[in-house]
Amino acid sequence: MSKAKCIMVQGTMSGAGKSLLCAALCRIFxxxxxxxxxxxxxxxxxxxxxxxxGLEMGRAQVVQAQAAGIEPDVRMNPILLKPSSDxxxxxxxxxxxxxxxxxxxxxxMKRALIPEILSAYNSLAETVDIIVIEGAGSPAEINLKADDxxxxxxxxxxxxxxxxxxxxxxxxxxxxxxxxxxxxxxEERARIKGLLIxxxxxxxxxxxxxxxMLEEKTQLPVLGVVPYxxxxxxxxxxxxTRLDAGRTVHPLDAAILRLPHISNxxxxxxxxxxxxxxxxxxxxxxxxGTPDLVILPGTKNTVDDLLWLRQSGLEAALLKLxxxxxxxxxxxxxxxxxxxxxxxxxxxxxxxxxTVRGLGLLPTRTxxxxxxxxxxxxxxxxxAPFGGAALTGYQIHTGRTEVQGVPFCTLADGxxxxxxxxNVFGTYLHGLFDTGELTEKLVDLLCRRKGIAPDSAALxxxxxxxxxxxxxLADGVRGALDLDAVYAAMGLENPRRNAQ
Numbered sequence: 001m002s003k004a005k006c007i008m009v010q011g012t013m014s015g016a017g018k019s020l021l022c023a024a025l026c027r028i029f030x031x032x033x034x035x036x037x038x039x040x041x042x043x044x045x046x047x048x049x050x051x052x053x054g055l056e057m058g059r060a061q062v063v064q065a066q067a068a069g070i071e072p073d074v075r076m077n078p079i080l081l082k083p084s085s086d087x088x089x090x091x092x093x094x095x096x097x098x099x100x101x102x103x104x105x106x107x108x109m110k111r112a113l114i115p116e117i118l119s120a121y122n123s124l125a126e127t128v129d130i131i132v133i134e135g136a137g138s139p140a141e142i143n144l145k146a147d148d149x150x151x152x153x154x155x156x157x158x159x160x161x162x163x164x165x166x167x168x169x170x171x172x173x174x175x176x177x178x179x180x181x182x183x184x185x186x187e188e189r190a191r192i193k194g195l196l197i198x199x200x201x202x203x204x205x206x207x208x209x210x211x212x213m214l215e216e217k218t219q220l221p222v223l224g225v226v227p228y229x230x231x232x233x234x235x236x237x238x239x240x241t242r243l244d245a246g247r248t249v250h251p252l253d254a255a256i257l258r259l260p261h262i263s264n265x266x267x268x269x270x271x272x273x274x275x276x277x278x279x280x281x282x283x284x285x286x287x288x289g290t291p292d293l294v295i296l297p298g299t300k301n302t303v304d305d306l307l308w309l310r311q312s313g314l315e316a317a318l319l320k321l322x323x324x325x326x327x328x329x330x331x332x333x334x335x336x337x338x339x340x341x342x343x344x345x346x347x348x349x350x351x352x353x354x355t356v357r358g359l360g361l362l363p364t365r366t367x368x369x370x371x372x373x374x375x376x377x378x379x380x381x382x383x384a385p386f387g388g389a390a391l392t393g394y395q396i397h398t399g400r401t402e403v404q405g406v407p408f409c410t411l412a413d414g415x416x417x418x419x420x421x422x423n424v425f426g427t428y429l430h431g432l433f434d435t436g437e438l439t440e441k442l443v444d445l446l447c448r449r450k451g452i453a454p455d456s457a458a459l460x461x462x463x464x465x466x467x468x469x470x471x472x473l474a475d476g477v478r479g480a481l482d483l484d485a486v487y488a489a490m491g492l493e494n495p496r497r498n499a500q
Contacts, residue, residue, distance in 0.1 A: 010135035012176035024477035026068035038064030046263035055095025140183035169199035194223030224481035250278030255291035296334025335426035339364035393431035
């Protein structure tokens with residue numbers, strides 16, 4: 001079997017749209033009949049996923065794999081950094097935790113990970129026709145270039161042609177692109193096969209004089225001006241505008257606490273599709289107000305974020321709402337917070353040996369250990385009023401929770417999971433709303449409490465909705481991109497060229 005061709009998308013900065021452009025290319029190549037897979041050698045994100053074989057990877061490559069129509073595989077993201085502080089991260093290599101490291105220690109050892117990166121890439125390249133590689137941040141970070149393993153350093157290792165994307169929505173796109181190219185070494189500039197201007201709103205004709213000047217100054221062609229596409233596809237956590245969303249006008253109001261170390265907020269994207277439910281993220285008591293539902297999401301630092309809740313006044317406000325009957329749902333770290341105590345006897349979670357008081361809304365006790373639980377699961381909710389809702393999801397957490405009360409659901413093997421007490425619900429299952437069944441039952445409960453009629457329109461299952469959004473994304477990018485040039489950069493011919 002021949003080794004795959006590849007194309008790499010780099011950006012002028014974080015948030016330039018690399019992840020979505022890579023997802024679009026994955027979809028386009030798949031639509032054109034190729035077997036395609038995404039790859040990112042090193043991802044930094046708190047949104048992670050558990051593969052079918054129980055390994056952990058970043059969600060950006062999961063989304064890209066879904067766009068490509070293939071099963072997520074940890075080889076697509078061999079290194080995942082999950083920030084635990086401003087200067088340190090949990091380092092995950094090939095889906096397994098390698099340790100907690102300060103930034104300086106990781107930078108000293110990361111070049112030693114190159115053999116594992118190449119092993120993952122080469123293995124993946126034997127199974128597909130095209131690999132779409134995503135860079136990270138900017139290739140022109142001159143203080144990091146010497147030990148780069150994710151931008152031009154990786155492009156050199158796998159001999160990848162590069163597309164360089166800039167974000168015009170933030171302004172200064174010509175300076176972004178020209179400055180990035182100017183800071184690269186001649187051999188790095190030679191890898192760039194074209195420039196992309198991303199997130200454009202307006203008449204592209206207005207840009208033409210600037211595009212011509214940019215091409216003249218960089219000696220590189222502009223291969224596309226991609227419009228600002230209104231597609232609903234999962235974001236990476238650090239720069240998601242979804243977390244900044246204010247209150248929208250809907251009959252029902254769901255408030256998600258925006259914890260300092262929030263993770264896997266993509267769990268709640270399906271709720272945003274329900275016509276009756278407005279979803280917003282809140283950081284203080286003034287924003288919280290009196291919602292119809294409060295959600296405590298996952299977090300990378302459960303103990304620290306619990307103490308933040310306490311200090312910010314959100315704990316007292318949440319307890320008052322719960323006492324008045326407002327439904328409260330905790331997922332993963334949020335579930336742990338709802339219990340009576342959280343014990344970290346060895347300091348594996350918080351860095352300090354301690355036991356802290358939980359919110360006391362569920363009869364549970366959590367003890368943190370160094371071992372991480374990673375599984376994909378199916379389950380059926382047993383707790384009223386959601387009984388019978390089928391769930392598919394995954395667990396990814398440190399800590400074991402002892403439950404004295406009623407479980408939230410039962411896993412396929414008969415194991416009880418989660419906990420319920422009165423109007424408070426907790427579970428470790430990420431992705432619990434993806435089937436749509438729990439969403440419908442939750443909205444029915446909120447409608448009954450508020451005295452309004454539930455919406456009779458059936459929700460589109462999340463997987464079907466995702467696929468629709470991938471097609472919209474691919475159509476928008478396909479119409480804006482010189483795909484003949486992109487295919488030529490890989491040494492391929494556009495299979496649709498003669499059909500157009």
